[in-house]
Each structure stands twice: as structure tokens, then as C-alpha cells.
Amino acid sequence: MSRLLSKLSGGQPVASAPVSVDAHSLDPQRSAEMLAGFEAADIGWFWESDAAGRLTYLTDSAIAAIGAERDALIGSELTQFLATGDSDDLDSTSRPLKFRLASRSPISRLNVTVQTSQSKEIWWEISATPRRDANGEFAGFHGTARDITKSLAQSRDSERAAQFDSLTGLANRLRMARKLDQTLTAFKKSKRSCAIMLLDLDRFKKVNDTLGHPAGDELLKQVATRIKKLLGDHGEIGRLGGDEFQILLPDMDDRGDLGDLSKRLVQMLSQPYSVEGSRAIIGCSIGIAVAPYDGIESSELVKAADLALYAAKDAGRGTYRFYSSELSQNADWRQRIEDDLRDALTQQQFLIQYQPIVDAKTHKIASLEALLRWEHPERGRVSPADFIPVAEELGIINKIGEWVLEEVCTQLSKCPPEVRAAVNVSPIQFASEDFYDTVDAILNKTGVDPARVELEITESVFVGDLERTLKLFKKLKKRGVRLSLDDFGTGYSSLSYLRDAPFDKIKIDQSFVRGCSADDNNNSALVSAIVSMARALKMETVAEGIETKDELAMVKGHGATHLQGYLFSGPISIDELLDRFDSKELEFKPRGPEKYRAERRTEFRKIGVIHGDSRYNVFLRNLSKTGARIEGLLDVPVGTDLVLDLGDGQLAVATVRRSEGFSQGVEFETKLISDGDRGLCTRHRVSPYQIEAAGRPLGALTNSAVAAYTTGSQSVPRAFVEVDMNAYNRR
Structure with a gap:
């Protein structure tokens, strides 16, 4: 150590050494004694390297602390013994130790990991200055080190807690x-x-x-x-x-x-x-x-x-x-729904319609499903999908549900005694403490036979207090009310609660019925399994959403006891129902397409169509995953390739397969996909980076930016005549 200490006290102070001593003011012996005392106190350690970067000295207590052998350590390269860590652990401006040593520049408080055979992680903070020989040539480094493992771990913990x-x-x-x-x-x-x-x-x-x-x-x-x-x-x-x-x-x-x-x-x-x-x-x-x-x-x-x-x-x-940009408009629409929904009940804007549920064998009315409708005085009919979630969030769903149940019971008393009506119950409504008392009071007030009232419950009511749910079911059954499990199989199904809950009926969700005759899905097998299970549990089954005759044949073939869907009837008013009952028209004959087709959304909105360098305005009439019907271009030949701009940067390459006058049926080159909520969208969109490369500022997609990007030279002759569909529709 004397060689190192003599050099440390000989006129070159160590960079950032944790000792405030002016070595020039002391004689070499006194300096050596003070530095030796510092080292002996184990406040920090000294180290030295030669010009080749090999370790030539390290304090004994430092060697002991890392559990290394002196003979194995002294003479080894510093970069094999010490290393800088990852940028997550160190300041991002830190250079690798190898670079720092090669630059021969002073090192100040650099965090390094100690490479040892031990499994535990050890961190040191090192500082050093380059030293010179008698000729002024670089002779290596000498400096200090201290263990910061504990403080660094605390710093990491603090940083982790913050992030x-x-x-x-x-x-x-x-x-x-x-x-x-x-x-x-x-x-x-x-x-x-x-x-x-x-x-x-x-x-x-x-x-x-x-x-x-x-x-x-x-x-x-x-x-x-x-x-x-x-x-x-x-x-x-x-x-x-x-x-x-x-x-x-x-x-x-x-x-x-x-x-x-x-x-x-x-x-x-x-x-x-x-x-x-x-x-x-x-x-x-x-x-x-x-x-x-x-x-x-x-x-x-x-x-x-x-x-x-x-x-x-x-x-x-x-x-x-x-x-999509449409959602920004919908946010404003939702706010208007919130503002108006509170007054809808008091201003008598709600009404009930009924969709018939028919017997699978006779196609005669077996029961009805009551459906709530909101007739807004300014905006017309508002979809339940739009206002029911809002009513739940506003906390007024219980009042609305109470009105619906009383209205249905009142109207049911005018129907033949063998007709039942099902009423949808919100999970929030079902969870309220006074739900049973409300049902009981309405039954007493209207005098309707409880066996004619069917409460449709979704599987989400089983979340949370299962014991309370089952007790309420038994209480309702004792009162004589029928129970139906709605939307079965859509995400929360469990055989255990089917075993314990006293349901009279299971409604097979329309997502299983839709396209169940197609070869490329398992819907038919799922329908068969649900019907067989319900039969074993002595429950009726209703197949919902039947729209085609091949779907009808499939669900009947699997033994569904009841049927519901537009193939028989959509929702109708109580007056129309009463007229049917008076005239004994109890049978609903299936009327609709023979076979299931890929779902098509009825549309009526303006879109752009690109052909060559020309862009046209047309109306989109319907849309499916595989194609669309457009109106607005005259006499477009079959086989013409077009690009449909569906909005929000969605460009769909298509080929005209049918053409009659100003109407064309097109087939997409790539199928559209689901947007998660009964809508369709393209997999990919025009990239704003492409639009930027064309000379426009970088920004989120807008329809105007996409239109400008897809419009070519206006001097190029247009291949087709564009029809003014607004004028045509007004006629």
C-alpha cells in the first residue's frame, strides 16, 4: 500500500476522493498516515491500475467485501472486474467503462457493477484521475471506490414506488x-x-x-x-x-x-x-x-x-x-340523451311494444317479449342500446323498470288468459333491495296472475352475492312468477347456477342462431347442446333472432320449444296484438329469405369512390364483410375496379359485380372486419405518414385530408357520369 499512498500524497489528489486534505501542505509520511487511517476506517477504498488497464492495487477490505481472492483479482483487466450497468439503473448519459478508461479522462462518481462469482448484486461508485510517470507518459489510474449497493437499492425502490x-x-x-x-x-x-x-x-x-x-x-x-x-x-x-x-x-x-x-x-x-x-x-x-x-x-x-x-x-x-370520428359526434349525442332522459318518464315519452314468441310446432303465439321504446318529440325513436346504459349510470333505471313492469301487467290483463309476457330486468334493478317488494306491489295493484309474468334475467346477476340471488329467485318463484335466463351463453354461463336456479326457460342468444346452418361455424352444435341440456333440466328453450328459413329448420330440428325473430314478426303495438286476439289470428307464418346470407348493414350515407385519378360522390346503401351496394354512378361496366372511401381513412378496393343504371353491387378484395359493436371496418387505413409525404401537415386522420390525398389531377377526363342522388331522392 505504501507505493500507492506515496503516489496519492505526492502532489496529485484523487478526483472526488472523500477526504478533504491538501497533500501539498503535509510531508509525505504524514499524508500516508492520514490516508492509511481513512482506508483502515473502511469509509472508502483505494484502487490503482496500470497503463494497460490492469488492476494493480485494491484495498484489502474491498477484496474481502466481495469475497474474491487477491491473487485472482490483482492483474486482471478492470473491464473484467467492473462494468457499467443498464441505462435503466444509471444516468442515461453514462458511457461504458471501457470507453471511459480508453479516453484517459478523469472519472467522477461512476456507478459500476462488480463482477464476482457471488449471486448477489454489488454496486460501487468509483472516482479516479489519470497518473503520469516521470516522463509525463500515462501510467494508469488511481482513485477511490465505495459500496452503494444498499443506497442504490433504496433509490430503486423509491423510483419503483413512484412508477x-x-x-x-x-x-x-x-x-x-x-x-x-x-x-x-x-x-x-x-x-x-x-x-x-x-x-x-x-x-x-x-x-x-x-x-x-x-x-x-x-x-x-x-x-x-x-x-x-x-x-x-x-x-x-x-x-x-x-x-x-x-x-x-x-x-x-x-x-x-x-x-x-x-x-x-x-x-x-x-x-x-x-x-x-x-x-x-x-x-x-x-x-x-x-x-x-x-x-x-x-x-x-x-x-x-x-x-x-x-x-x-x-x-x-x-x-x-x-x-372513429363518429364517436366524437356520439359523445355529444350521449350528453343530449342524459339531458332529456330524466324527463322522458314524466312526459310520457316511453311506450311498450311486443315481439311474439311462437310455439315451435304450431307457430301460434305462446308468449310475448315486452320491449321498451323511447319516442323523443324532436329526434324520433331512440334505440334502447343508446339510452338503457345511460339510465343505469344516472340511477333512474329502477323507476323506468318499475313503470315497464306495471304497464305490461296492465296491458296483459287485456289479453287472453293463456298469454304470458316477458319483461327484461336490468341487473342493477334486480340488485336493488326493494326489487321483490316492487314486483309484489305491482302484481297486487294490477291483479294479473303471476304465472303470466315472466322476468327475463341476464347471467350477470350472478356476480357477487350468489346466496342473495338464489334466495330472491326462490322468493319470486314462491310468489308464482316465472323466470327466464336471457342471452344464454354470451360470456358468463355456468352449469352450477343452472343447477341451483329455478329457471323456467332458457333463451338461446341470437349470436348462436345467426348463420347456424352455415358449414363454417359451430353454432348448430352449440344450439343442439343447449337444447339438450335445457330438456334434461326440464326447461323450455327459445331460439332468438331467427330471420331465415334455414335457421328455422335447424333450430326446430334440434328441438327448440319456442321461436322468436323477424321471420315471424318484429315488435308490434298492443293495439295490433289485441286486434289479432279478437280475430283469433294467433298463428304467425314464417316470411323471409330461404337462406342465411352474410350480415348486411342497411346504410344511407355519402362516401367517396375513386376510379383512376377521379373521385366521385356516391351513396352507400348497404354494407357487408364481402361487399356493398352503392348508388350515384351511371352505367359502370361489370368488372370495373373501384376504391371505396368509407371514411376515417378506410379505403376498400372493390370490383363491380352487378350494375344496373346508377346502382352497383361491388365485391371487396379484402373482407371487412367487426368493429366490436355490430359495425364493420377495414383492417388497415391510409397512414398519416403517407399523407404527410404527399405534402400535407402530419396529423390525425380527417376525411378532408384523405379526400385530398386520393384526388388526382382534375384535368383528367372522368370515366363515369355522377348522378345527383339528393335530387333523385327528393323526387
Whole structure:
């Protein structure tokens, strides 16, 4: 040590050494004694290397602390013994140790890992200055070191607490926001895409309220585990707070892949959970937005995903939605619904219609399903899918449900005594403490036979307090009311509660009936299994949503006892029903198409059509996954290739297969996909980066930007005559 100490005291102080001593003011012996005392106190250690970067000296206590052998350590290269860590652990400006040594520059408080045979992690902070020989040539480094393993671990823990959720271990809101900002900034430069998903748990509050907050915390942990298991290393997962999660997915813009991932997430998170000895069932709604299509900045993208999430929840939960510009308009529409819905009941804007449920053998009316309708004085009929979720959130669904039940019971008393009516019950309405008393009071007030009243319950009522649910079922059955399980098989099905709950009827969801005769799905087998199970449990079955005769033949062949759908009748008024009863017209004959066709959405909106360098305005009349019908171009030859601009950057390449006058039927080159809520969309969209390359500013997609991008030279002759469909429709 004397050689090192003599050099340290000989006029070259160590950089950042933890000793404040002016070596020039002391004689060499005194300096050596003081530095030796510093070393002996184990406050810090000294080290030295030669010009080749080999370790020539290290304090004995430092060698002992890392459990190394002196002979093995002295003479080894510094870069084999010490190494800089990852950028997550160190300041991002730190250079690798090898570079620092090669530069022969002073080293100040550099964090390095100690490479030892021990399994534990050891961190040192080193400082050093280059030393020179008598000729002024570089002779190596000498400096100090100190163990910072404990303080660095504490710093990491503190940093982790600031960036990660203590309950689930996922990234927190702060880290996710920072990560999204960093990703979007980097991806904007490299012209890459990035998707985010916002996940909100359905019915989590009910679990929290019924089983307690500790159970809710445990459920959130299990949710986080399932998400991590499904995603693996693909993306960053965060918990934003409460029951809301966010997923960041770099380099994903294929909405087909995003939709498939969303379906798997919804399915996985909807499976039952075991929480503190109780069984809990929740759901999940997902909103999806993709940069740069739906936003360039993080605030834009998060707002877009948030609007998509609200749309998914409004659609009935348990689904996903992609952002579209239409959702911004829908947000305004939702606000107007909230403003007007509170007055709808007092101003008598609600009415009841009934869809017949017929006997499978005779096709005569066996019962009715009561359907609530809202006739807005200014906006016309508002869909229940739009206002029921709002009524639930506003807390007025109980009052509306009470009015519906009383109105149905009153109208039912005018029908033949053998006719029953089913009333849909909201899970929130069913969960209210006074639900049974409300039903009992209405039955007493209207005097209707309870056996003629059927309460349609969805499977979500089994979330939370199962014991209370089963007791309420038994109480209602004792009162004489019939019970029907609605939408069976759509995500929360369990044979255990079918065994225990006293249902009279199972309604087979229309998603299983639709296309059940097609060869490319398993719907027929599922219908058969549900009917067989219901028969074994002595329950009736209703096949919902029958629209074609091949579907009718299939469900009847599998033994469904009752049938419902537009093939027989849509919803009709009580007056029309009473007229039928008076005239004894109890049979509804099936009227409709022979075979199931791929679902088509009736549309009536203006879109763009591109042919060559010309862009035309046409009307979209209907839309399916495989094609569409458009109106507005005259005498387009069959076989013509067109591009349909469906809005929001969705370009669908199509070929004209039928053409008559100003109407064309086109077939898409690539099938459209589901948008998560009965709508259709393209897998890919025009990239804003392409639009930017064409000379326009970079920004989220707008229809005007896409129109300008797809419009060629106006001097090129147009191949087709564009018909003014507005004038035609007015005639």
C-alpha cells in the first residue's frame, strides 16, 4: 500500500476522493498516515491500475467485501472486474467503462457493477484521475471506490414506488403517460405506429360492495396476472387507478389483430374468479386507438381511446370498440340523451311494444317479449342500446323498470288468459333491495296472475352475492312468477347456477342462431347442446333472432320449444296484438329469405369512390364483410375496379359485380372486419405518414385530408357520369 499512498500524497489528489486534505501542505509520511487511517476506517477504498488497464492495487477490505481472492483479482483487466450497468439503473448519459478508461479522462462518481462469482448484486461508485510517470507518459489510474449497493437499492425502490402500482406491480398512470409520450415522440421520427387499449372492468363495483375491498384488491391482482399471461412480452401494461387498465402496443395498427386480441382479453377476464372463498364474475370493456391515425400527441390518443371505451360500455359492455370520428359526434349525442332522459318518464315519452314468441310446432303465439321504446318529440325513436346504459349510470333505471313492469301487467290483463309476457330486468334493478317488494306491489295493484309474468334475467346477476340471488329467485318463484335466463351463453354461463336456479326457460342468444346452418361455424352444435341440456333440466328453450328459413329448420330440428325473430314478426303495438286476439289470428307464418346470407348493414350515407385519378360522390346503401351496394354512378361496366372511401381513412378496393343504371353491387378484395359493436371496418387505413409525404401537415386522420390525398389531377377526363342522388331522392 505504501507505493500507492506515496503516489496519492505526492502532489496529485484523487478526483472526488472523500477526504478533504491538501497533500501539498503535509510531508509525505504524514499524508500516508492520514490516508492509511481513512482506508483502515473502511469509509472508502483505494484502487490503482496500470497503463494497460490492469488492476494493480485494491484495498484489502474491498477484496474481502466481495469475497474474491487477491491473487485472482490483482492483474486482471478492470473491464473484467467492473462494468457499467443498464441505462435503466444509471444516468442515461453514462458511457461504458471501457470507453471511459480508453479516453484517459478523469472519472467522477461512476456507478459500476462488480463482477464476482457471488449471486448477489454489488454496486460501487468509483472516482479516479489519470497518473503520469516521470516522463509525463500515462501510467494508469488511481482513485477511490465505495459500496452503494444498499443506497442504490433504496433509490430503486423509491423510483419503483413512484412508477409502479403497489397492488398489482403494473406500471402506474405516471409511468404509462411518460412511456406513451416517449414512444410517440420516437415513433413519429421513425414513422411507426402504436396502439393503446383502455380496459375497464364491468361490474367490479358490485364485487367490491358485496365481498369487500380486500376481495376487490385480490380480484384486481388476479386480473393483472391474467392480462400479463395473455400479453407476455408484447407491450406495456399499466393500472391507471381503480378498475381501469391501459395497454401500450408498439408497431400494431392492424385492426384485425387488435380485434382478435381484444376478444381474447374480454373472454379471459370474463371467466370466473375465486376470491377469498367466494366466486366472482366480472366482465371487461375495451376502447382502442392507434397512432398516428387517431392522434399524434398522447393527449389526443388517450382521448380517442377513452371515447372508444365509452362506446364499448354503451354497447352493452363485454365488447371492444375502435375509435372513429363518429364517436366524437356520439359523445355529444350521449350528453343530449342524459339531458332529456330524466324527463322522458314524466312526459310520457316511453311506450311498450311486443315481439311474439311462437310455439315451435304450431307457430301460434305462446308468449310475448315486452320491449321498451323511447319516442323523443324532436329526434324520433331512440334505440334502447343508446339510452338503457345511460339510465343505469344516472340511477333512474329502477323507476323506468318499475313503470315497464306495471304497464305490461296492465296491458296483459287485456289479453287472453293463456298469454304470458316477458319483461327484461336490468341487473342493477334486480340488485336493488326493494326489487321483490316492487314486483309484489305491482302484481297486487294490477291483479294479473303471476304465472303470466315472466322476468327475463341476464347471467350477470350472478356476480357477487350468489346466496342473495338464489334466495330472491326462490322468493319470486314462491310468489308464482316465472323466470327466464336471457342471452344464454354470451360470456358468463355456468352449469352450477343452472343447477341451483329455478329457471323456467332458457333463451338461446341470437349470436348462436345467426348463420347456424352455415358449414363454417359451430353454432348448430352449440344450439343442439343447449337444447339438450335445457330438456334434461326440464326447461323450455327459445331460439332468438331467427330471420331465415334455414335457421328455422335447424333450430326446430334440434328441438327448440319456442321461436322468436323477424321471420315471424318484429315488435308490434298492443293495439295490433289485441286486434289479432279478437280475430283469433294467433298463428304467425314464417316470411323471409330461404337462406342465411352474410350480415348486411342497411346504410344511407355519402362516401367517396375513386376510379383512376377521379373521385366521385356516391351513396352507400348497404354494407357487408364481402361487399356493398352503392348508388350515384351511371352505367359502370361489370368488372370495373373501384376504391371505396368509407371514411376515417378506410379505403376498400372493390370490383363491380352487378350494375344496373346508377346502382352497383361491388365485391371487396379484402373482407371487412367487426368493429366490436355490430359495425364493420377495414383492417388497415391510409397512414398519416403517407399523407404527410404527399405534402400535407402530419396529423390525425380527417376525411378532408384523405379526400385530398386520393384526388388526382382534375384535368383528367372522368370515366363515369355522377348522378345527383339528393335530387333523385327528393323526387
